[in-house]
Amino acid sequence: MTRSAPQFLCDPVLETVQVEHGFGTRGAVAPGGTLRPNQVHGNAVARFEGGSGVDPLEADALLSRIPTQSVAVVTADCVPVLVASADGGCVAAVHAGWRGLACGVIPAAIAALSEWGFTDLRAAIGPHARACCYEVDTPVLEALEGPFGPALAEAVRPTRPGHAGLDLQRLALEALSRGGIRSDHRGSAAAMCTVCHPELFDSFRRQGDQAGRMIHWVRPIRDA
Numbered sequence: 001m002t003r004s005a006p007q008f009l010c011d012p013v014l015e016t017v018q019v020e021h022g023f024g025t026r027g028a029v030a031p032g033g034t035l036r037p038n039q040v041h042g043n044a045v046a047r048f049e050g051g052s053g054v055d056p057l058e059a060d061a062l063l064s065r066i067p068t069q070s071v072a073v074v075t076a077d078c079v080p081v082l083v084a085s086a087d088g089g090c091v092a093a094v095h096a097g098w099r100g101l102a103c104g105v106i107p108a109a110i111a112a113l114s115e116w117g118f119t120d121l122r123a124a125i126g127p128h129a130r131a132c133c134y135e136v137d138t139p140v141l142e143a144l145e146g147p148f149g150p151a152l153a154e155a156v157r158p159t160r161p162g163h164a165g166l167d168l169q170r171l172a173l174e175a176l177s178r179g180g181i182r183s184d185h186r187g188s189a190a191a192m193c194t195v196c197h198p199e200l201f202d203s204f205r206r207q208g209d210q211a212g213r214m215i216h217w218v219r220p221i222r223d224a
C-alpha cells in the first residue's frame with residue numbers, strides 16, 4: 001500500500017513576501033534544524049539571533065531573523081500564526097489557543113517584532129478547531145472578555161447553558177488587526193478545521209490524549 005507524503009499548507013499572504021513556510025498536516029516533518037520553544041500557553045516571546053539558541057526556552061512565540069533558521073510551533077486545535085516582515089527578513093511562529101489569546105501572545109509577538117524594527121507585517125493563521133466544533137464554558141469567555149471587550153461578542157454563539165461556540169480565528173484576526181496588520185495582509189487560507197478533518201489533522205478535541213501534534217514553520221528569506 002502506498003501513502004502520499006505528508007504535506008504542508010501554505011498561505012498566499014506569506015507567499016507574496018517569499019518566506020518559506022508551511023502549516024503541517026498529520027505527520028509532516030519540518031526542515032532539519034527548525035527551532036521551537038517549549039510551549040506553555042503563555043505570552044512569553046523567544047528570539048533567535050544566532051549563537052547558542054532560543055531565549056527564553058519556555059515561550060509561545062519564537063522570532064528569527066537568521067536566514068537559514070526556521071522556527072516553528074506545534075498545535076493540535078490551538079491557532080498557529082506565522083508572521084513575516086514585508087521584506088521577508090524576519091519571521092515569527094506563534095501558538096495561540098484561548099489561553100494565549102487571553103494573555104496576549106499575539107500582541108506580545110508583534111511588539112517583539114517592532115522592537116527589532118519590523119512594523120510592516122504579514123500574518124497567516126493555520127489549521128485549528130474552528131467555530132463549527134469549538135465549544136467553551138463561561139470561565140473561558142470571562143478570561144477573554146478583558147482583552148477583547150465587545151469584539152468577543154462577535155466571536156461567540158450561544159449553545160447550551162454555561163457554554164458557547166467560540167470562533168478562535170476571529171479573535172486571532174482581531175488581535176492581528178489591533179497590532180496594525182491590515183486585512184489584506186492577514187491570511188486564513190490554510191485555516192481548516194482540525195476537528196472536521198480527521199484525514200488531515202490530529203485534534204485534541206476529537207482524540208484527547210491520543211492526539212499527535214502538527215508542526216507549523218517559517219523561515220526568513222536569504223536576501224532581505
Ligand SMILES: [Zn+2]
Nearest residue numbers: 132133193196
Ligand atoms: Zn469543525
